[in-house]
Amino acid sequence: MQNALVPVKSENTHGGFIQLVSFNLDQEEYGVDVLKVCEIIRMPDVTRVPNAPHYVEGVINLRGKVVPIICMRKKFGLIATENDKQTRIMVMNMGEELMGFIVDAVSEVIRISSSEIQPAPAMVAGGVAHECIAGVINQAERLLVLLTLEKMFSHDEKNLFNGM
Amino acid sequence: MPPIDSEDQELLDGFLAETTELLGKLDEDLITLEKASDDTELMNRIFRSIHTIKGVSSFLGFDLLVKVTHKTEDVLNRLRKGELAVNPEIMDVILEATSLVKLLVSDIKAGTIQEREIDGTINKLIPYLLDNSGVTRQAATAAAPTPNSAPAPAPTHAPIPAPAPAPKPASDLVPKKVPAPPKPVEGKGGDDLSDNSTVRVDVKRLDDLMNQVGELVLERNRMIQINQDLQQNDVQRPDFNEEFGKLTKRVGLVTSELQMQVFKMRMIPVEKVFKKFPRIVRSMARDLGKEVELQIIGEETELDRSVVDEIGDPLIHLIRNAMDHGLETPDVRLAAGKPRGGTLILSAVHEGNQIIISIKDDGNGINTDQVGRKAIEKGLITEDQFAGMSQREIFDLLFLPGFSTKDKATDLSGRGVGMDVVKTNIKKLSGLIEIKSTKGLGSEFILRLPLTLAIIQSLLVEVEGEIYSIPLSSVLEALRVDQRQFHQISGQEVLKLRDFVLPLIRLQKFFNVLPRGEIDNLCFVVVVGAAEKRMGLVVTRLVGQQEVAIKSLGNYLAHIPGIAGSTVLGDGRVALIIDPVALSEVCE
Known part of the structure; x- marks a missing residue:
């Protein structure tokens, strides 16, 4: 866990502060590094991709680019809900490519001191993929889970994608 | 051997481009020469090519290259003057020398100049330079096995400490053929010369392209104008319709011409x-x-x-x-x-x-x-x-x-x-x-x-409400068939198409598309061919033919079975492109 934190600190710190985009998923609040987020859009028409893993919602046309869309609820094993007015796609920069993630709602950009980040508790409930949790931020009013989405797809999963 | 000076990079690039072109032509000319040995114009052209390569490489200080081209030039000169007659043996040696030149040039191109064994080839050229033009094969072979007679310069600047001593082209003519390790290496060196990282484009084509882009800019301005008028309610409705219709046509025209131009530039x-x-x-x-x-x-x-x-x-x-x-x-x-x-x-x-x-x-x-x-x-x-x-x-x-x-x-x-x-x-x-x-x-x-892999003609088909695109190049025909005409052969659905038994793939099943209720016995079968195979894809409806630009699905979705990529349709939606080849493999 400690290791996962290092890159976040080193590439996005201004005197020990980092900026996060926070979003909601099944009543929990999560945060990702603001520099990784390209844009946040409403749900467009999604084209289903047959025979893809179940959490791949499909692909969309983002100004001429074809971007795969991942449903975070399905990926994290949460109950799927109907999309509503709050539903957003966060288009993130994943290495060299763009990828969209469906979340319940995007709330705000917050600035926190990197010293506030605590390692995640050993047991993380809710079935959220353990490996992409970089830490938790425990403030008076809120609990925020910090994610590194690049780590969301384990090596095995990447191979699964590639091997199909 | 001097290391390649990066300051001379521009000069070097020019040299490489020119040499590559000359060498490409040279091979062809030499083969022609063997058949038409009395063609003096051809002879002179060959001579000039080698001479040019020699001149420039001596200017740039590529000693090995100079040595080889110099001797080759001498032999060619004698051929040109009629002191020697063209025969297969001479041609073998000259071709071998050009292979060596290619190898040396590809070394230079790779930026790693290696000490190559060149004396073997040079020694084979030398007999043809002696006055006695009767000297032939025996002399050549006798000379060949002593390749180290001239001491090779100490490898002062060999970045790779020559793992295997550089290929000895000499072995080619030695009567007992060594099962050819030198050959592949030579061949590779030659292939590397075909450089595809830069393009030469006809200036006229470039000018045309600029004109087209100019037109496009004009049309864009026109579009902005119409939009402004519309915002300010300056235009009457029928007026706007007409204007907008015209604009659409012109933009369509310019775009397709632009597409053609760029397409042409990619063509070789x-x-x-x-x-x-x-x-x-x-x-x-x-x-x-x-x-x-x-x-x-x-x-x-x-x-x-x-x-x-x-x-x-x-x-x-x-x-x-x-x-x-x-x-x-x-x-x-x-x-x-x-x-x-x-x-x-x-x-x-x-x-x-x-x-x-x-x-x-x-x-x-x-x-x-x-x-x-x-x-x-x-x-x-x-x-x-x-x-x-x-x-x-x-x-x-x-x-x-x-x-x-x-x-x-x-x-x-x-x-x-x-x-x-x-x-x-x-x-x-x-x-x-x-x-x-x-x-x-x-x-x-x-x-x-x-003709191209970037933009393809495709057939759009509908499978229970979802639109898929099939590359038209693999579509052989499309038919409207009653499903009751399908036959079953050990679980595989087939269709008798004239004298051919066509295996069928139901895209609806393969892509797990939910059926939309009403069951219609009539459906369409698109007959596709992949390499030497033929098969029929069962679809609900044919939508039409469209030219589409292929877009990759990205690394994460690159290996979805049966899907080659995607494209964006006129209404902005993404349609997946079917890969008939992969489909046929998956279904085997």
Whole structure:
């Protein structure tokens, strides 16, 4: 866990502060590094991709680019809900490519001191993929889970994608 | 040997570009020269090429290159003056020297100048420079085995401490052939010369492109104007309709012209691939003791760079096959009442938005009995199956990996990989292969390839509400069929199409599309071909034909079975492009 934190600190710190985009998923609040987020859009028409893993919602046309869309609820094993007015796609920069993630709602950009980040508790409930949790931020009013989405797809999963 | 000075990079780039071009032409000219030795114009051109290379390389300080080209030039000079007569032995040596030059040039290009063994080749050139022009092979071979007579300069600046001593081209002429490690290396060096990272574009084409872009800018301004007028309610509704209609037409026109221009810029003549074949054919013919005349037709036919890069290998395999299996030795040919020398015709021609490349020989054709027996021997088919096979199905056996009619593998063929390579590469290009062969009269391999891989014509089909796109290049026909005409053969649905039994794939099942209720017995079957296979895709409805730009699905979704990519439709939605090749494989 400690290791996962290092890159976040080193590439996005201004005197020990980092900026996060926070979003909601099944009543929990999560945060990702603001520099990784390209844009946040409403749900467009999604084209289903047959025979893809179940959490791949499909692909969309983002100004001429074809971007795969991942449903975070399905990926994290949460109950799927109907999309509503709050539903957003966060288009993130994943290495060299763009990828969209469906979340319940995007709330705000917050600035926190990197010293506030605590390692995640050993047991993380809710079935959220353990490996992409970089830490938790425990403030008076809120609990925020910090994610590194690049780590969301384990090596095995990447191979699964590639091997199909 | 001086290291390459980066300050001279520009000069060097110029040198490499020019040399590569000259060397490409040189090979071709040399082969022609062997047939028409009295063509002084040709002779002079060859001489000039070598001379230019020598001049520039001495200016840039590439000593090894200068040494080789200098001697070659001397020999060519004697040929030019008529002091020597062109004969196959001299040509062998000169061709060997040009190979060496290519190798040296590709070293320079790679930026790693290595100490190459050049004395062997030079020693073979020297006998032809002595006054006694009668000196021939013996002298050459005698000179060859002492390649180290001239001390090689100490490797002062060899970045790679020469793992294997650089290929000794000398071994080529030494009577007992060493099973050729030098050859592949040389060949590779030669291939590397075909540089595709930069493009030369005709200035006129560039000007045209600029004009088109100018037009596009004008149309954009017009569009902004119309939008403003509309915002301010300045325009009457009928007026706007008309204006907007006109604008749409003009933008459409400019865009398609722009597309054509850019498309053209990516096109290069197939000659780029074809020009290395005369030499390959010549050397193979000599090795095999056959007499072959290679005719090249339509080398000016243009196709997309990406396709040109990919067809080289399959063509070499097909030519090898034709030379080795197809064409007979002079004795056999005479006995069969054919002319002594065989003919190999390599042709390229446009047909619609496809290019058709054919390799045709007048050899003994494909022996279907022999092919069948081999397949039975290898356990690929049973006797009974063979008895019921059509000629076409027997030809298809040739493409199976590991299949070879030869009992022993030779340098040239027999390992059974060749046709598999051909099939794989052609499939990769979503092309088709067709074999025609008449026993005793020769065979023809026909490749149908798309002109480009970036923008394709496609057939849009609907599968229970979802739109998919099928590359038109693989679509053979589309039919409206009643589902009650389908037959079942051991669980596989098939359709009797004229005299052919067509295996069917229901896209609705394959792509897990939810059926939309009403069941209609009438459906459409799109007959597609992938390399040598044919199959029918069952779809709900045909939507129409459209030109689409292929977009990748990205790394994460790159390997979805049966999907080659995606495209954006007119309404902004994404449609997936079906890969018939992969589909056929998945369903096997």
